[in-house]
Amino acid sequence: MSSKILIVDDEINILMSLEYLFKRKGYEVFIARNGSEAKALVDSSSPDLVLLDIMMPDVDGYEVCQYIKAKENAPKVIFLSAKSKKSDEEKGYEVGADLYLHKPFSNKDLVQKIKELITSP
Amino acid sequence: MFYTLVIVGILYLLLIFLAGWFFERKLSSSVFKPWMPYVYALALAVYCTAWTFYGSIGRAANSGLSFILIYLGPTLALFLWYPVSKKLFRLKNSQGISSLADFLAARYGKSQSLGALVAMLSLLGILPYISLQIKAISESFSFLAQAEIKSSLSTADPALYVSLLMIVFTIAFGTRYVQGNRPKAGLIGTIAFESLFKLIAFVVVGIIAIKSFVKHPQFDQAWLNFQSLSLDAQGSEWMSTLLISAFAFMLLPRQFQMGIVENNSEKNIAKSLWLFPLYLLIINLFVLPFAFMGQVLSPEVNSDFYLLSVSKILSGDALATLAFLGGLSASTSMIIVSTLALGNMISTYLLVPYFAVKNKPATQRIINLRRLAIALIIILAYLYYHFMAFSNSLVSIGLISFVAMSQFAPAFLGGLYWRDAKRPAAYWSITLGFVIWFYFLVMPNLAQILDLHYWLNSSFSAANIAARMGLSTFSAASFLSLGFNAILFVFLSLRLDSSIEEQNQALLFVAADKFGTKENSPSLYRGTAPFPNMKALLVNFLGSHRTEEVLERYARLNNINWLSSPLADGRMITYAERLLSETIGPASAKIMIASVVQKEELGQREVLDILEESKKVLLLNKELSKRSDQLKKATEKLQEANDKLLEFADLKDEFLYTVTHELRTPLTAIRSQAELLQDDPEMPEAERQMFLDNIVADCDRLTRLISNVLDLEKFESGNQKLSLTKVQVGDLIRNAVANYQAMALKQGIDFACEIDDSLKATYADADRIAQVITNLLGNALKFAAADGGVVRASAIQLEDSIKVTILDNGNGIPAADREIIFDKFYQVRDQTRRKPSGSGLGLAICKNIVQMHRGKIWVESTAKRETCLCFTLPQYTKNPLKS
Incomplete structure (x- = not known):
């Protein structure tokens, strides 16, 4: 059974790019264009991993992450954000993220990090 | 009785020498400090002389209560004397004033001639008064000892020995320091002691006498006489006596000496305002009783000696001896202080300028001249007593001196409170006052002695002029001399001009209470003197030891190093002049200073400027604090601006942060999609085309963003120009x-x-x-x-x-x-x-x-x-x- 990844971003081009990337790598991919969609999808599809943008309309990434991490058997969360301050990153880990990656990122890096996260016990 | 009196008298005189020696050592110690106001008030009681012991009783016996006016005058004068003495105390220190002559000379342009005039007229006015005291000693002695002193210059006259001892005492305790205005503890203490002694003697004699008189058969007669005591003296007589004694209290040499020169603290003055009148009240309590007792007990005796006769009749020789000692103490204290004061004036204005200033060193010579003057005055007084017959009663002779001294009043008060008072006005008004005084109060005596019956009977003789005015000779003399004196003084002061120096002195004197004393008094000299010359001058008159002392003190107070500043500046010159003035008087000091200083005259305008300086310093302080307030405000504004800048910087940071975020977002998409295209050669054509289109769109977005940021930057930095x-x-x-x-x-x-x-x-x-x-x-x-x-x-x-x-x-x-x-x-x-x-x-x-x-x-x-x-x-x- 393939792992499930939820990608959350309000930038359609990034969303499309990542969806294509992970489908090709064999993951089951869900996409959300804002925070509330993301919450609903976490509940309905129980992904193994969530790639999460921070700056989004309605609910922001931090809040979504807190929501996710409050669940039992919470999925791993990787923040993908253009917010470059140290304090942004710290806040990301505070709300329970497993990883905080800065935009722009390299696809290969991202795939590698996800492999490590999901296969680890 | 003769030997008893001699021995007791000698013992008393020894006692005052001991007192002088004791107080010279001890009075300045801190133990006596709280007592100084009392010592000062007692010292002021030098006002009460043998006149109080003998003359007052005589006057009370002859003309009732009017004797009290002589004590009421000073009491009333205290109201004026309080501010005057405070001002004088400051001037004594800031101007180096040692006598009334110094005061008038300094005030009126440091005038040698005015000082000399005051010194001579004081001598003329006071000499008979001093001889009066000698006479009182001699007569009281012979009265009690029943010894007739026949020859004028008899060696049997105890007054001769007393006079000689007075010379020794005055020289010993009055001329210790070369500076005349320095308080002399031995002198003040002894005079205060004598005042206390005479008060106690009078009161003890009075109480014992009255106690035994109450049981005396003559008591009823005296009581009847007392009840019929009349107050029939004329109003004008009262007026003139009050006025003259009030002035005398301030201007008599002995009062000026004890009240101003010997005063060591301004604080002493306040207490004397009630202590001194209290003293006068107590010492006068028994005057009337003795007058009435004398009238009934010893009507054959000269009324001036009722105190002695009554105490002898009522309680025997012992009490009479005590009364004699009281009189002796009153006489001696008056002789000592008056002689010292006169000696200072005479030596400063008549001897020092001719016999001392050219000598080197001058210090000892100045003291010797002062001693010479003192000896001469007492010898003169003694000779006067022997050769001039006293036709008048004791009180009359005293009052004649009072009127003489009152002639200084207009120039004295004018000098203190009226800036326009001028030297020639002082000079001529004093002269005129003395001429009138001489004509009315001295001429009648002289005429009698010289048998000038023509003058005595003429219509312009003093007695006849006074009679035509409906006044006594004394009242006429007082009113006329003082009146013309004052009028001439005011008239001339308004009409004449004065030198710049005199104007400056007038300013300093009239405003004396506004400036500091001593070292911080304002300097009105401009110009400099070579320091070695200045020092040599001081050494000559002050002695090298004291010169070192004062210079060291001055340097310390003013932060000066003499080695590095070889020129004495204006302040130093002023200070040096004061030091010299204390020693040789203001007039000679001025001349001495002028010999080493190339002095520039200060105009009145400049003097006012200097005096204004202290005020300006105050204003400057105000201005400074205003500036500091302004600075504070500016600082606050700067702080505000800085805060704004910081806020602005924060905004700029935030802007940059947002911009980078906005740049990263399309960059992320571009990179990710480019990577996909690169890594996945088998990507279907439709996807490939979509990613390529997206990359182009994201590039456009980046470009737009960058150009917008640059645009905005141009506008906000003001670099954007419009071309209209x-x-x-x-x-x-x-x-x-x-x-x-x-x-x-x-x-x-x-x-x-x-x-x-x-x-x-x-x-x-x-x-x-x-x-x-x-x-x-x-x-x-x-x-x-x-x-x-x-x-x-x-x-x-x-x-x-x-x-x-x-x-x-x-x-x-x-x-x-x-x-x-x-x-x-x-x-x-x-x-x-x-x-x-x-x-x-x-x-x-x-x-x-x-x-x-x-x-x-x-x-x-x-x-x-x-x-x-x-x-x-x-x-x-x-x-x-x-x-």
């Missing part, structure tokens, strides 16, 4: 609408423009205004309702501006956001409204452009759900940048 040309705004709108027409058509939006026909051309930057219109139209098309969207662009002509409105039927803008939509990255902050295609800077740029044109841009609220953005451009008929 004549512009038809309507045409700009039509062009923009035409450019968007295809896009609107594609989105199915109803898109049109309405341009006012009357729209006039204005001066504006055509490209920039087109940018604003394009931007607003782009937003409108973006936000217009997806279904049945409407966008309208319109322009109307207002009175002095053109108004452009862009309207769409989208969701509208919440009222709270209507201001902030023009902020940078507004859309980023409001995440619900984020539109990925915009840079978030468009409206901020529009606002900058419109504001640079002096126009306004705003969101207009409309009733319906629509967005209505408006801006105005001012109507220029000429290019506003080319004036």
Whole structure:
């Protein structure tokens, strides 16, 4: 059974790019264009991993992450954000993220990090 | 009795020598400090002489209560004396004044001639008074010892020995220091002791005498006489006696000596204001009883000796001896202090200038001259007593001296309180007063001695003039001498001019209570003196030891190093002059100082300036604190500006942060998609084309963002310049609408423009205004309702501006956001409204452009759900940048 990844971003081009990337790598991919969609999808599809943008309309990434991490058997969360301050990153880990990656990122890096996260016990 | 008196008298005189020796060592110690006001008040009681012991009783026996006026006058004078003595105390220190002659000389331009006049007239006025005391000693002795002293210069006269001892005492305790104004503890203490002694003696004798008299058979007779005591003296007599004794209290040499020169603290004065009158009251309590007792017990005796006769009759020799000692103490204290004061004046003005100033060193010679003067005065007084017959009673001779001393009153008070008082006025008014005094009070005696019956009987003799005025000779003399004296003084002062130096002194004296004393008194010298010369001068008159002492003290107080400043400045010169003045008087001091100083005269204007200086320092302080307040305010403003800058820097940081965020987002998409294309050669063609298109779009977005950021930066830093040309705004709108027409058509939006026909051309930057219109139209098309969207662009002509409105039927803008939509990255902050295609800077740029044109841009609220953005451009008929 393939792992499930939820990608959350309000930038359609990034969303499309990542969806294509992970489908090709064999993951089951869900996409959300804002925070509330993301919450609903976490509940309905129980992904193994969530790639999460921070700056989004309605609910922001931090809040979504807190929501996710409050669940039992919470999925791993990787923040993908253009917010470059140290304090942004710290806040990301505070709300329970497993990883905080800065935009722009390299696809290969991202795939590698996800492999490590999901296969680890 | 003879030997008893001699032995007791010798013992008493020994006692006062012992007292002098004791107080010289002990009085300045801190043990006596709280007692100094009492010592001072007692020392003032030198006012009460043998006259009080003998003459007052005689006068009471002859003319009732009027004797009391002589004590009432000083009591009333205390009201005036209080401020006068405070001022004098300061002047004594700041001007180096040692006598009344010094005071008048210094005040009236440091005048040697005026000082000499005062010294001579004082001697003339006081000498008979001193001989009166010698006479009292001699007569009281012979009265009690029953010894007739026949020959004038008999060695059997005890007064001769007393006089000689007085010379020794005065020299021993009065001339210890070369500076005349220095308080002499041994002298003050002894005089205070004598005052206390005479008071106790009088009171004890009085109480014992009255106690035994009550049982005396003659008591009833005396009581009857007492009840018929008359107060029949004339009002004018009262007036003149009060006035003269009040002046005398301030101006008598012995009063000036004890009240001013020997005073060591301003604080002593206040207590004396009630202690001194109290003393006078107590010592006068028994005057009337003795007068009445004497009248009934010893009517055959000279009434001046009732005290001795009555005490001898009632209680025997012992009490009479005590009374004699009281009289002796009163006489000796008067002789000592008067002689010392006169000796100072005579030596300073009549001897030192001729016999001392050219000598080196002069210190000892000055003291010796003073001693010589003292000896001469007492010898003269003694000779006067022997060769001049006293036809008058004791009181009369005393009063004659009082009138003489009162002649200094106008010049004295004028000098202290009237700046216009002038030296010639003082000189001539004093002279005139003394001439009248001499004519009325001395001439009658002289005429009798010289048998000038022609004058005595003529209609212009003193007695006849007084009779024509309806006054006694004494009252006439007092009123006429003082009256003419004062009138001449005022008249001449108003008519004459004075030297600059005198004007300066007048300023200093009249305002004495406003300036400090001693070292910090204002300096009115300008110019300098070579320091070695100045020092040599001081050494000559002060002695090398004291010179070192005062110079060291002065240097310490003023932070001066003599080695490094070889010139004595104005302050130092003033200080040196004061030091010299203490020793040789102000007039000689001035001459001595002038010999080493190349002095520049100070004009009155400059003197006033110097005196104003202290006030200015105060003002300067005020000004400084004002400045400091201003500085504080400026600092606050600076702080504010700094805060703003910091805030601005924060804003700048935030802006940069937002910009990088906005740059990263399309970069992320570009990188990710490019990587996909690179890594996946088998990507289907449709996907490949989509990613390539997206990359191009993201690149466009990046470019737009960068150019917008640069635009905004230009506007905000003020580097953006407008190039104004004549512009038809309507045409700009039509062009923009035409450019968007295809896009609107594609989105199915109803898109049109309405341009006012009357729209006039204005001066504006055509490209920039087109940018604003394009931007607003782009937003409108973006936000217009997806279904049945409407966008309208319109322009109307207002009175002095053109108004452009862009309207769409989208969701509208919440009222709270209507201001902030023009902020940078507004859309980023409001995440619900984020539109990925915009840079978030468009409206901020529009606002900058419109504001640079002096126009306004705003969101207009409309009733319906629509967005209505408006801006105005001012109507220029000429290019506003080319004036």
